Amino acid sequence: MENFFLAIALILCFLVLLCLYRGIFGPTILDRIISISVIGTKTTIILVLIGFIYGRMDMFVDISIAYALLNFIATLAAAKFFRTRKSIVLDAKFFKEVGIK
């Protein structure tokens, strides 16, 4: 059963790498925020799986709870920040108009 958990954790790590593509090349800032939120959710599951693999569930569950709370707060804070700032770069034309490469 530990091999099954290890395989699931590796699949989730591969999915995190795929999500990181959207985080790096995302056209807008909001795409990157979504990507980070999705990666945080997957990391919560990976932490619980690591607890199963090492046999220390009592410790890793608490770390996982803290990570889930932090992920939620970070996403809400970023959304609120960009909502009050009202300046999201939509595409690359904005940079050409302003003159930044």
Place this chain on the structure above:
Amino acid sequence: MLTTLAIIFIATGVFFFTTATIGLIRFPDFYCRMQATGKGDTLGALLSLAGLALYYLNNGFSLPTILISIKVMFIAIFIFIANPTATHAITKSGLECGVKPWTKEGIQK
């Protein structure tokens, strides 16, 4: 019995995670990506954590075991409440900043 149920739950959860990731990469627009991740990720996390909590009950029904299972289910319920809330907040901030939805003719100016 519990092990079989746990394996089915975890495999289904990973399937939903995969669909959410494919949607995040392949969809054309910010709003489309939002709906793919907002639903697929929430359901995947709920099913995976429920499967893990069920599997941990294999160690016997003592008090620490049940307590840890309840903690895992607490994470699942928290994600089930918090993930749609975060999705709603990001979508609303995008709408107020003027992100135009994608149509067949391309992004409207």
